[in-house]
Each structure stands twice: as structure tokens, then as C-alpha cells.
Amino acid sequence: MRRVLVTGASRGIGRAVATAFAERGDRVAVHYGHDRAAAEKTLRDLPGSGHAVVGGDIADPEAARRIVDAAVAALGGIEVLVNNAALAPAADNIHRVAEVEQARWQHIWQHMLAINLLGPVHLTYAVAQHLIARDAPGHIVNIGSRGAFKGEPDFPAYGASKAALQAFGQSMAIALAPHGISVTSVAPGFVDTERQTSKLTAPEGDSVRAQSPFGRVGTPAEVAAAVVYLASSEATWASGAILDLNGASYLRT
Known part of the structure; x- marks a missing residue:
């Protein structure tokens, strides 16, 4: 049995990841940023017992530390951190460089980097310190994005934040390997989550599905399966x- 902190686990990929760990007998701390009710639903639906809900704004360094402290207290420790919480591309945060005004451009960049990069940075530090103090092995898995590689012209801050997160993970893989802690990332493409339902059911849905030669998009369960593998002892050699x-x-x- 492992103790797992999954950030942004109120719905979507985070909920699927939390469920996948719980199905394997692990105890999960379900983190939420704002929607406690959705996090409570995730908690109620998890199989097994000993799970918990923890809340807080990961963009705030002190709040990030308190999130980890609360998860450690509720679960009795942490062996796995999944950095899933993120500000995703949406209609209200499009920022095309040729069209957006400077103040909005600056705000979106600062906000996305604070959540998508610095949040995981603060959480990783706190969990790494916890594991090192215990002299215990562990696993950190970051949820990156295909957009880190192919570019995001409508959402450049998102693509940059995910590229930076994945690079940060590789730096931590080297730094934490002497302590028996592996750090990996997954880079999903388009995933069929609740927030994408309107796009997938609209006329543009066919073009989104056509991006893959399989003619479909990914599922949260597929991402969760990869995360569970990367957080296993069998995948330690995949660190980085x-x-x-x-x-x-x-x-x-």
C-alpha cells in the first residue's frame, strides 16, 4: 500500500488517476483548488478506505507546503506525488500574440506559469524533503502535454509551462536519484475530459479526432494507467x- 497525493483530482485526468491508484489498494489524497464538492465526489467514489481530501492554491508556495503537510497527516506519509493540477487552454485564456493587449498577455503568462510550473515546483520540493527525511524511496509523476513539443500558438504560455515542467522533471530525476526517488512525465495529447465535451460534440470534434490515425482522442483512464506504471517500482529505471x-x-x- 502506497500513499499518493494527486493534485487537481476533482475531475478529469486527476480523478481517473486517483481512482486507478485506489483500485490497486493505495490510499489517496484528493487535492482540489476551488471545487471541494467535486473533490468530495471523487473521494466518495474511490474504492477502499483511508483516503482524504486536501485543498489549496498550489500557486502559493506556503499553500503548496500546507497541502503536502495535510496529505502527510491524513495518509500517514507520501510515497507518490502526481503533479496534475493545471490551468488548461480555454476560450477565456486565448492569448494570440498578434491580437491580445499587453496587460492581458502579461496576466495570462504569470497566471499559467504560477500554476502549471511553480505549483509543481513547490509541491515537488515539499514531497522530496519529506521522502529524504524518511530515507524512503518514492515517485513523482508530472502531467505534461503534447503542446510542449508541437507548439501552442493560441496558448503559448500553456505550451511553455508544460515544456518547462517536463524539463524541471528531468532535472529532478538527476537530483533525486541518489535518494531513490524517480521523476517522470507523461505528455498527453487531446483527452476526452468533461471540459472538452463541448468541443468534441461540436462540428470541430471530427477534426480533433482526425489528428490521430486511430481516429479518436485519448481517455483519462489511458493516462491514469501510464501514471500508475511510472509510479511503480518496476518503472524506477524510467526516471527522467x-x-x-x-x-x-x-x-x-
Whole structure:
């Protein structure tokens, strides 16, 4: 039995990841940023017992530390951190460089980097310190994005934040390996989550599905399965890896 902190686990990929760990007998701290009710639903639906809900704004360094402290107290420790919480591309945060005004451009960049990069940075530090103090091995898995490689012209701050997160993970893989802590990332393409339902059911949905030669988009369960593997002792030797999960919709060379 492992103790697992999953950030942004109120819905979507985070909920699927929390469920996948709980199905394997692990105890999970379900983190939420704002929607406690949704996090409570995730908690109620998890199989097994001993799970908990923890809340807080990961962009705040002190709040990030308190999130980890609360998860440690509720679970009795942490062996696995999944950095999933993020500010995702949406209609209200499009920032095309040729169209957006400077003040909005600056605000979106600062906000996305604070949540998508610095939040995981603060959480990783706190969990790493916890594991090192215990002299215990552990696993940190970052949820990156295909957009880190292919570019996000409508959401450049998102693409940059995910590229930086994945690079940060590789730096931590080297730094934490002497302590028996592995650090990996997954880079999903388009995933069928609740926030994407309107796009997938609209006329543009066909073009989104056509990005992959499989003719579909990914599922939260597929991402969760990869995360569970990367957080296993069998995957320790994969530390530093970035696993593409995009149905061959974008191939890195």
C-alpha cells in the first residue's frame, strides 16, 4: 500500500488517476483548488478506505507546503506525488500574440506559469524533503502535454509551462536519484475530459479526432494507467523519461 497525493483530482485526468491508484489498494489524497464538492465526489467514489481530501492554491508556495503537510497527516506519509493540477487552454485564456493587449498577455503568462510550473515546483520540493527525511524511496509523476513539443500558438504560455515542467522533471530525476526517488512525465495529447465535451460534440470534434490515425482522442483512464506504471517500482529505471500519450498524433524525432 502506497500513499499518493494527486493534485487537481476533482475531475478529469486527476480523478481517473486517483481512482486507478485506489483500485490497486493505495490510499489517496484528493487535492482540489476551488471545487471541494467535486473533490468530495471523487473521494466518495474511490474504492477502499483511508483516503482524504486536501485543498489549496498550489500557486502559493506556503499553500503548496500546507497541502503536502495535510496529505502527510491524513495518509500517514507520501510515497507518490502526481503533479496534475493545471490551468488548461480555454476560450477565456486565448492569448494570440498578434491580437491580445499587453496587460492581458502579461496576466495570462504569470497566471499559467504560477500554476502549471511553480505549483509543481513547490509541491515537488515539499514531497522530496519529506521522502529524504524518511530515507524512503518514492515517485513523482508530472502531467505534461503534447503542446510542449508541437507548439501552442493560441496558448503559448500553456505550451511553455508544460515544456518547462517536463524539463524541471528531468532535472529532478538527476537530483533525486541518489535518494531513490524517480521523476517522470507523461505528455498527453487531446483527452476526452468533461471540459472538452463541448468541443468534441461540436462540428470541430471530427477534426480533433482526425489528428490521430486511430481516429479518436485519448481517455483519462489511458493516462491514469501510464501514471500508475511510472509510479511503480518496476518503472524506477524510467526516471527522467517523458512518455508521449497522443495516439501518434504528434511524433517527436
